[in-house]
Amino acid sequence: MHPTKFLKGTKSKLLENKKILVAVTSSIAAIETPKLMRELIRHGAEVYCIITKETKKIIGKDALKFGCGNEVYEEITGDIEHIKLYNECDCLLIYPATANVISKINLGLGDNIVTTTSLMFKGGNKPIIIVPAMHENMYNAIKKHIDELKMNKNIYIVSPKFEEGKAKVANIEDVVNYTIKIVGNNLKKERNRVLILNGGTVEFIDKVRVISNLSSGKMGVSLAEAFCREGFYVEVISGIGLEPPYYIKTHKVLTAKEMLNKAIELGKDFDIIISSAAISDFTVESYNGKLSSDKDLTIRLKRNPKVLEELRKIYKDKIIIGFKAEYNLDEESLIKKAKEKLNKYNLNMIIANDLSKYYFGDDNIEVYIITNSYIEKLSGTKKEVAEKIVEKVKNMVKR
Known part of the structure; x- marks a missing residue:
């Protein structure tokens, strides 16, 4: 051959x-x-x-x-x-x-x-x-x-x-x-459409400065590539960090609000929505221009809407999958927090990981895949774990 x-x-x-x-x-x-x-x-x-x-x-x-x-x-x-x-x-x-x-x-x-x-x-x-x-x-x-x-x-x-x-x-x-x-083949058909939210978001302190996080976007890109290999139609809403390859349609955003609005806009055309993004929990009260650096600055934060919660309110029958990242928790506590999020937002699946073991940007990851019926621990490279997650999702979809 x-x-x-x-x-x-x-x-x-x-x-x-x-x-x-x-x-x-x-x-x-x-x-x-x-x-x-x-x-x-x-x-x-x-x-x-x-x-x-x-x-x-x-x-x-x-x-x-x-x-x-x-x-x-x-x-x-x-x-x-x-x-x-x-x-x-x-x-x-x-x-x-x-x-x-x-x-x-x-x-x-x-x-x-x-x-x-x-x-x-x-x-x-x-x-x-x-x-x-x-x-x-x-x-x-x-x-x-x-x-x-x-x-x-x-x-x-x-x-x-x-x-x-x-x-x-x-x-x-x-x-x-x-x-x-x-x-090319038209893969955008019912029960075959995946929307992935990926990367980090930023919140503007003023017109120049931002607060953000260190999300690399590697996990979401690995998921997008793995779904493509299995014949799914994939689009990605991408914040900062690694971007998907050229053959995957990508929508660029910066802030948590932009990511939420784009997900709501696009979500109606997809069967599966996966949020692997590190979306800012807080935003900054509006400041105009560029703040002076001559003196100490107190920044007032306010809570952002929870993207998964808002998506579930609108799209009640879609498969929605979330990620839960914590830092330095024991296994029992990590799973407990992930289950709470799973049930609170009525998710179909949640994937939990501890950043103290593998931090943002690492090529490897250890996760717990959690649904209402099972918990499974996976570890390996992000590409390997992504392939296993896709297999789980395929069983949920049953195309």
Whole structure:
């Protein structure tokens, strides 16, 4: 079995059962293509590859075969590869696309396997995603062709990065994300939608200063990634700290109020709401401008609304899961406090941990998963614990 098969779906199922044909042309950016193909595979895609003969001056066929795990085609034979690949594949991704190839596709010229296969996709209305890479002068010279191609309903151009006088190929993550948007699976269906609140929040002392906490956001990101690997649709409301990867839709907030308001706004479209965020319990009475640092300052705090309590009031039938972090408590006291929160806010599950054992930002964690019917202790890396939590949630959902 080719090593790529072990990569399939290790990040998400967003491209599961999708067949993507990657066409490589003779730009120096072609050396990045194996990385691109591997990233597509990590989201579940089966990847095939065609190249122009000139491409072999930049990157060898073996390197491209290593990247996709399938045969690499460089010419049309009696197997009529351009028709076979069109029939089998869901999308043509030209990465990188030279000025020559882009111009020929627009003019309807097919003189090699890449341009001829492109005409099959263009005429058949299957998606073509074109990722240009060339000198900026050349890009300007073929701008007319690019603009005309954009007018086709099935052709998409990923804008290059204009740097150092060049139209450089777009980032691999941007290209993969674009591909997911065009041909990816719609995972946002009932009983499959997860909203995660993550990271720390801040409260403004004045227009410059804030009070906050040291939440790293690692646990919430690990949960988001684990749910994605299991085929859930995931969005994250993210405060400060580590942000989720590019393929997870993220809503940035700062304060506890912003996080609550965003959770209320989005919550109606989700089945499961998980708050792993370290949300400020107190906010500061309003101060204008910038307070003077010339003298001691007394700050008056007032309580913030409890996010889980407010969410449960509005969303009575959704699965809501909370976290309870304490410091230096014995096991019995930690579980007791977590159970009190579980029952007070009518949560479906609560996950409790003691920060004196593993502090904010640590890669490892020890938690207690608590529901009304069981208590289970878990320990390991945050990624390992997140995977076990997802398994528990899957049993609750029973999709």
